[in-house]
Amino acid sequence: MTQRFYVTTPIYYVNDAPHIGHSYTTIAADVLARYHRAEGYDVRFLTGTDEHGIKIVKAAAEKGMGPRELADQVVVHFQQLWKDLNISNDDFIRTTQERHEKRVQEIIRRLVAKDEIYAGSYAGWYDEGQEEFVTESTARETEYKSAISGKPLVRYSEKSYFFHLAKWIPALKQHILANPDFIQPDSRRNEVLSKLEQGVEDLSISRASEKLGGWGIAMPNDPTHSVYVWIDALSNYYTALGLPDIGDGADPALGSYWPASLHLIGKDILWFHCVYWPCLLMALGERLPTTVFAHGWWTSEGKKMSKSLGNFVSKEVILELCGEYHRDAFRYFVLREVPFGVDGDFSRAAFQQRYNVELANAIGNLLSRTVNMIGRYFDAAVPETQQALLAGSSVALRELTGLEAEHLAGPLQALGQEVPVLMAHCQFSLVLQKVMELATAVNRYIDVTSPFTLAKDPSQRPRLGTILYTCAEAVRIVLNYLSPFMPEKTATGLAQLGLTIGSESLSQRVRWGVLEPGTKVAKGEPLFPRKQ
Ligand code: ME8
Numbered sequence: 001m002t003q004r005f006y007v008t009t010p011i012y013y014v015n016d017a018p019h020i021g022h023s024y025t026t027i028a029a030d031v032l033a034r035y036h037r038a039e040g041y042d043v044r045f046l047t048g049t050d051e052h053g054i055k056i057v058k059a060a061a062e063k064g065m066g067p068r069e070l071a072d073q074v075v076v077h078f079q080q081l082w083k084d085l086n087i088s089n090d091d092f093i094r095t096t097q098e099r100h101e102k103r104v105q106e107i108i109r110r111l112v113a114k115d116e117i118y119a120g121s122y123a124g125w126y127d128e129g130q131e132e133f134v135t136e137s138t139a140r141e142t143e144y145k146s147a148i149s150g151k152p153l154v155r156y157s158e159k160s161y162f163f164h165l166a167k168w169i170p171a172l173k174q175h176i177l178a179n180p181d182f183i184q185p186d187s188r189r190n191e192v193l194s195k196l197e198q199g200v201e202d203l204s205i206s207r208a209s210e211k212l213g214g215w216g217i218a219m220p221n222d223p224t225h226s227v228y229v230w231i232d233a234l235s236n237y238y239t240a241l242g243l244p245d246i247g248d249g250a251d252p253a254l255g256s257y258w259p260a261s262l263h264l265i266g267k268d269i270l271w272f273h274c275v276y277w278p279c280l281l282m283a284l285g286e287r288l289p290t291t292v293f294a295h296g297w298w299t300s301e302g303k304k305m306s307k308s309l310g311n312f313v314s315k316e317v318i319l320e321l322c323g324e325y326h327r328d329a330f331r332y333f334v335l336r337e338v339p340f341g342v343d344g345d346f347s348r349a350a351f352q353q354r355y356n357v358e359l360a361n362a363i364g365n366l367l368s369r370t371v372n373m374i375g376r377y378f379d380a381a382v383p384e385t386q387q388a389l390l391a392g393s394s395v396a397l398r399e400l401t402g403l404e405a406e407h408l409a410g411p412l413q414a415l416g417q418e419v420p421v422l423m424a425h426c427q428f429s430l431v432l433q434k435v436m437e438l439a440t441a442v443n444r445y446i447d448v449t450s451p452f453t454l455a456k457d458p459s460q461r462p463r464l465g466t467i468l469y470t471c472a473e474a475v476r477i478v479l480n481y482l483s484p485f486m487p488e489k490t491a492t493g494l495a496q497l498g499l500t501i502g503s504e505s506l507s508q509r510v511r512w513g514v515l516e517p518g519t520k521v522a523k524g525e526p527l528f529p530r531k532q
Contacts, residue, residue, distance in 0.1 A: 005036040005043045006257040011050040014074035015059035018081050020313035030087045034484035038506040044257040048093030052216045053131050053229030067215045093240045103239035105220040116283040122160040122204040125153040131229045161206040168279035169200050184293045185341040192274045205231045234277045260289040267294045296343035328486035335428035362439045364528035370471040371521045383465030384517040404470045407445040411438040435481045442474040473515045480509045496524045
């Protein structure tokens with residue numbers, strides 16, 4: 001049976017346009033979706049926008065608009081940026097869509113029927129930027145200001161419906177302890193476990209809808225109340241797959257993607273995804289996602305990103321970089337620069353440096369050296385290796401021995417063994433580092449074996465053939481490993497080697513010896529032209 005892989009990004013607020021942070025999570029999800037498709041998985045990749053809540057109501061009012069108008073305007077920026085970054089999502093959910101609203105109401109109905117919801121009253125602090133209830137002790141610690149935005153917390157005092165969150169905490173703890181991969185990386189898992197020790201109260205899950213100007217999903221048991229925006233938002237991962245048993249017309253096959261394999265999130269929304277969401281799912285009697293992975297935050301040019309400081313990596317800056325360097329270079333940079341899971345800094349200097357050193361000098365140069373030499377010395381046809389010539393051209397004999405093995409067997413073996421594990425743990429920067437190590441090893445191998453010198457001696461022709469076959473085969477493998485990260489550039493590079501990405505799985509494609517001698521290479525433009 002084909003294995004399923006269901007990956008999600010957070011759904012982003014439509015109070016403002018997308019920036020590098022949103023792009024980061026979405027590119028990571030895209031790389032994982034492409035990688036798993038290439039490995040033969042049945043993939044579902046979901047992203048979307050979070051359009052309800054006080055944050056949107058206020059942002060719209062500041063702009064003199066209604067919330068729907070603002071959402072309709074801003075959602076386009078997200079959808080367009082994902083096209084511009086070549087994001088291959090299968091669905092895009094907006095929480096204002098009827099399909100979502102109806103299904104959220106059904107979820108609430110089910111929770112009410114299971115006695116998981118009760119009426120009470122909430123008096124306490126609220127962070128409107130984060131859409132988050134804040135305990136008295138936390139509020140005191142942060143001087144009654146938002147820990148994220150620094151804006152004053154707002155005092156809420158009203159009737160509310162509550163979810164029996166506290167009662168599910170022991171089961172949640174047990175799940176976290178029994179499933180080390182449930183919250184990743186480990187530092188985030190420990191953070192959740194230690195915060196759970198401080199105690200958890202039941203969760204207010206509704207707001208008087210008049211306070212929101214009617215903007216939200218009405219509680220089905222009490223239309224004067226709207227569903228708390230985080231309950232509405234978290235449900236998207238589930239509602240996007242439909243609830244065909246309520247006759248909503250959704251394709252029943254979609255349900256088989258649940259539970260999600262991976263929720264990718266930023267560290268700021270860990271608690272919602274690792275506490276509220278699994279407890280709601282347990283209360284519904286649903287299975288829990290396999291993994292929630294929280295990545296770190298970007299600063300820019302050494303400081304917190306801010307529009308007033310002029311270091312904000314907005315969608316305009318992203319598009320400008322994509323225009324200058326290519327969108328694949330942007331996708332590469334964000335996943336290469338910082339280990340996924342820790343904070344990192346964006347800088348134009350670092351971008352240019354990585355581009356020139358790794359993409360232009362190591363990878364692009366390796367491809368053009370290889371294609372040029374095969375063009376010049378073998379009439380643009382990939383040569384046969386020496387051993388295979390001796391043995392009568394058996395593919396099985398095209399294996400690494402001697403100097404070739406000495407240079408390349410180590411990095412190739414490391415890739416073959418480690419990439420599946422590293423991808424399973426979202427360690428993109430290490431995957432890219434290992435690929436770079438292979439590219440660097442091949443460049444060194446060329447320097448050591450000096451094919452341009454051998455080419456002057458006709459008696460060395462078989463040896464020259466071995467060397468150039470080895471280079472072409474190694475470049476082919478490098479490009480295949482890079483293909484989920486840089487789908488277009490790698491396709492262009494493979495075309496220069498006379499190849500297309502076939503239908504075999506990625507792990508089959510990266511085996512040594514797949515390249516057929518005789519394949520016609522074609523010199524092309526530099527894959528990554530150097531930038532000054
Ligand atoms: O929190 N660095 O939406 P949001 C890295 N609607 N990632 C960043 C970032 C930065 N500087 N800034 C933002 C919400 N992000 C809710 C989510 S999900 C059911 C509801 C990324 O628009 C990161 O993924 O504030 C973070 O989790 C997300 O944007 C928050 O986006």
